[in-house]
Amino acid sequence: xxxxxxxxxxxxxxxxxxxxxxxxxxxxxxxxxxxxxxxxxxxxxxxxxxxxxxxxxxxxxxxxxxxxxxxxxxxxxxxxxxxxxxxxxxxxxxxxxxxxxxxxxxxxxxxxxxxxxxxxxxxxxxxxxxxxxxxxxxxxxxxxxxxxxxxxxxxxxxxxxxxxxxxxxxxxxxxxxxxxxxxxxxxxxxxxxxxxxxxxxxxxxxxxxxxxxxxxxxxxxxxxxxxxxxxxxxxxxxxxxxxxxxxxxxxxxxxxxxxxxxxxxxxxxxxxxxxxxxxxxxxxxxxxxxxxxxxxxxxxxxxxxxxxxxxxxxxxxxxxxxxxxxxxxxxxxxxxxxxxxxxxxxxxxxxxxxxxxxxxxxxxxxxxxxxxxxxxxxxxxxxxxxxxxxxxxxxxxxxxxxxxxxxxxxxxxxxxxxxxxxxxxxxxxxxxxxxxxxxxxxxxxxxxxxxxxxxxxxxxxxxxxxxxxxxxxxxxxxxxxxxxxxxxxxxxxxxxxxxxxxxxxxxxxxxxxxxxxxxxxxxxxxxxxxxxxxxxxxxxxxxxxxxxxxxxxxxxxxxxxxxxxxxxxxxx
Amino acid sequence: xxxxxxxxxxxxxxxxxxxxxxxxxxxxxxxxxxxxxxxxxxxxxxxxxxxxxxxxxxxxxxxxxxxxxxxxxxxxxxxxxxxxxxxx
Numbered sequence: 001x002x003x004x005x006x007x008x009x010x011x012x013x014x015x016x017x018x019x020x021x022x023x024x025x026x027x028x029x030x031x032x033x034x035x036x037x038x039x040x041x042x043x044x045x046x047x048x049x050x051x052x053x054x055x056x057x058x059x060x061x062x063x064x065x066x067x068x069x070x071x072x073x074x075x076x077x078x079x080x081x082x083x084x085x086x087x088x089x090x091x092x093x094x095x096x097x098x099x100x101x102x103x104x105x106x107x108x109x110x111x112x113x114x115x116x117x118x119x120x121x122x123x124x125x126x127x128x129x130x131x132x133x134x135x136x137x138x139x140x141x142x143x144x145x146x147x148x149x150x151x152x153x154x155x156x157x158x159x160x161x162x163x164x165x166x167x168x169x170x171x172x173x174x175x176x177x178x179x180x181x182x183x184x185x186x187x188x189x190x191x192x193x194x195x196x197x198x199x200x201x202x203x204x205x206x207x208x209x210x211x212x213x214x215x216x217x218x219x220x221x222x223x224x225x226x227x228x229x230x231x232x233x234x235x236x237x238x239x240x241x242x243x244x245x246x247x248x249x250x251x252x253x254x255x256x257x258x259x260x261x262x263x264x265x266x267x268x269x270x271x272x273x274x275x276x277x278x279x280x281x282x283x284x285x286x287x288x289x290x291x292x293x294x295x296x297x298x299x300x301x302x303x304x305x306x307x308x309x310x311x312x313x314x315x316x317x318x319x320x321x322x323x324x325x326x327x328x329x330x331x332x333x334x335x336x337x338x339x340x341x342x343x344x345x346x347x348x349x350x351x352x353x354x355x356x357x358x359x360x361x362x363x364x365x366x367x368x369x370x371x372x373x374x375x376x377x378x379x380x381x382x383x384x385x386x387x388x389x390x391x392x393x394x395x396x397x398x399x400x401x402x403x404x405x406x407x408x409x410x411x412x413x414x415x416x417x418x419x420x421x422x423x424x425x426x427x428x429x430x431x432x433x434x435x436x437x438x439x440x441x442x443x444x445x446x447x448x449x450x451x452x453x454x455x456x457x458x459x460x461x462x463x464x465x466x467x468x469x470x471x472x473x474x475x476x477x478x479x480x481x482x483x484x485x486x487x488x489x490x491x492x493x494x495x496x497x498x499x500x501x502x503x504x505x506x507x508x509x510x511x512x513x514x515x516x517x518x519x520x521x522x523x524x525x526x527x528x529x530x531x532x533x534x535x536x537x538x539x540x541x542x543x544x545x546x547x548x549x550x551x552x553x554x555x556x557x558x559x560x561x562x563x564x565x566x567x568x569x570x571x572x
Numbered sequence: 573x574x575x576x577x578x579x580x581x582x583x584x585x586x587x588x589x590x591x592x593x594x595x596x597x598x599x600x601x602x603x604x605x606x607x608x609x610x611x612x613x614x615x616x617x618x619x620x621x622x623x624x625x626x627x628x629x630x631x632x633x634x635x636x637x638x639x640x641x642x643x644x645x646x647x648x649x650x651x652x653x654x655x656x657x658x659x660x
Contacts, residue, residue: 072589076619079592085618116626130588131623471658 004206007187008226012201015220016178019157029100041101048141058303109135169194179221258289266543271524282324286532292330294526295504314378322386330387337361337393361394376411383423395430401447433457438486441493455505478507479562491521512566519551573638582656585628590657595619603639
């Protein structure tokens with residue numbers, strides 16, 4: 001028996017036998033290159049840098065709703081990757097010292113790290129971790145195309161790896177291992193963040209695992225504690241079985257709650273949906289029992305490949321979401337909400353001083369119609385298999401809805417001609433996130449099949465407060481009376497014109513805001529995965545009448561008073 | 573050309589975030605910007621360069637601004653140091 005402690009990445013408890021995977025993705029080439037190979041190596045280095053930058057973009061998108069504090073450090077890494085001096089210096093090592101690209105990167109950063117370590121300053125030399133991280137990211141992106149995870153991972157085993165690569169984290173679970181143990185790896189790494197959602201226990205930083213574990217050794221993996229027991233004795237096995245039993249009970253209770261209909265105290269039915277980022281998110285047990293996907297963000301499709309996938313490839317992904325959900329549940333697919341800031345290079349766009357007020361969302365899509373058409377076609381093709389809806393982001397004017405609908409009709413005609421099946425009655429709705437659409441919700445409602453309120457952007461635009469500016473975060477929130485008034489107006493317009501109104505912003509997952517929204521008349525919430533249980537519990541504690549009265553009593557409150565009042569209400 | 577001496581007062585010195593803040597701010601201006609520490613001299617528009625200085629708390633640096641908008645650039649950059657890069 002031996003106990004190992006590492007970093008808990010994803011929770012869960014499992015016993016099984018290990019299988020060891022050994023590769024060294026960071027091993028760099030030896031020797032020198034020929035003069036004729038120099039340019040090719042410089043190109044490969046530059047590609048890896050571009051890949052690394054877009055990999056961080058994907059991660060930043062992913063983190064927006066999860067771990068905001070991580071964003072700063074990643075943004076600085078991106079700045080370094082964009083540094084012309086870095087690019088130039090590495091190219092010089094390749095050209096003048098005739099070193100292969102991966103080796104040149106390693107040497108460049110090692111020189112930096114050596115230099116910093118010499119300074120003998122504890123805080124300073126910690127900085128070398130940032131350099132290590134960036135170095136690894138570039139080298140990994142130079143090598144990663146060559147690795148196929150399926151060749152390594154075996155079903156029903158606890159997989160032990162030297163390192164894990166972000167792009168492969170998602171594919172690893174297709175081989176159905178029991179758990180993943182990684183020898184090295186930081187809990188703040190890209191891989192760690194994605195590994196949280198693969199649904200099996202994951203532990204990082206179990207040192208010497210590959211040296212000390214033998215193939216097929218029995219282990220118990222405590223995902224939540226970050227603990228691994230090698231060759232457990234009877235005492236541990238008994239403890240494991242007891243824990244497993246009580247975990248089963250807790251899980252059963254959770255599922256039992258999820259299976260009950262979502263009702264307020266007075267038995268008003270509330271629609272509870274979930275926001276997802278990846279098709280894989282649907283496999284999480286919670287998602288199986290909710291009323292649908294209220295927001296499927298599609299930006300990852302671009303950032304994964306660094307290009308917009310074809311209609312065919314997109315339809316496969318949309319179909320996957322439908323198939324992962326119980327039959328008939330709605331999926332609101334939000335078309336690409338990307339902006340010029342991310343796509344400058346590819347599209348020759350001018351650098352925007354303020355990308356949030358620039359060519360993003362529907363503006364980008366209507367400008368680059370072929371990208372929009374491919375996505376519409378992809379959604380239409382998948383619509384034959386389930387209840388997909390098209391959700392248009394960043395709508396500021398009715399004209400934009402009409403133009404989008406024209407494109408959708410043209411794509412439908414095209415599919416009809418080719419005899420491809422699709423849902424002719426597919427609903428097309430809009431995000432309410434730009435104030436103009438909320439102010440005139442009554443008019444916009446005549447042109448949309450549904451509204452979905454995005455509170456993060458709505459708040460940012462109503463109060464002119466950048467959502468990523470942390471100095472403003474506490475002062476400018478969706479509890480502001482002007483934001484609340486626009487939400488109320490939108491819900492009212494939806495009711496009048498008999499179209500669905502959902503709220504998919506952060507606000508829907510905020511336990512303090514849920515009673516407020518119910519009092520405003522909202523009956524459909526789309527929440528983060530981690531918010532499902534909380535929101536369901538909060539909902540059941542109040543009657544609609546009491547919340548309507550509570551809102552009336554507090555409607556002329558300031559933002560701070562509003563927050564305090566609702567905080568006290570849910571505490572009771 | 574303007575020269576200006578500054579002392580680092582924030583606890584962590586120039587780590588990645590301040591370095592990228594400095595280079596980003598400097599890149600908004602046309603003028604050249606050098607940072608000197610002891611016998612080292614680097615381009616202040618490069619994150620890597622600034623990181624290479626390995627400047628910790630209480631380090632003294634000489635900032636050199638040279639070009640058409642050197643005055644505005646100097647004010648903007650010196651303010652970053654005075655604000656301790658928004659830390660603590």
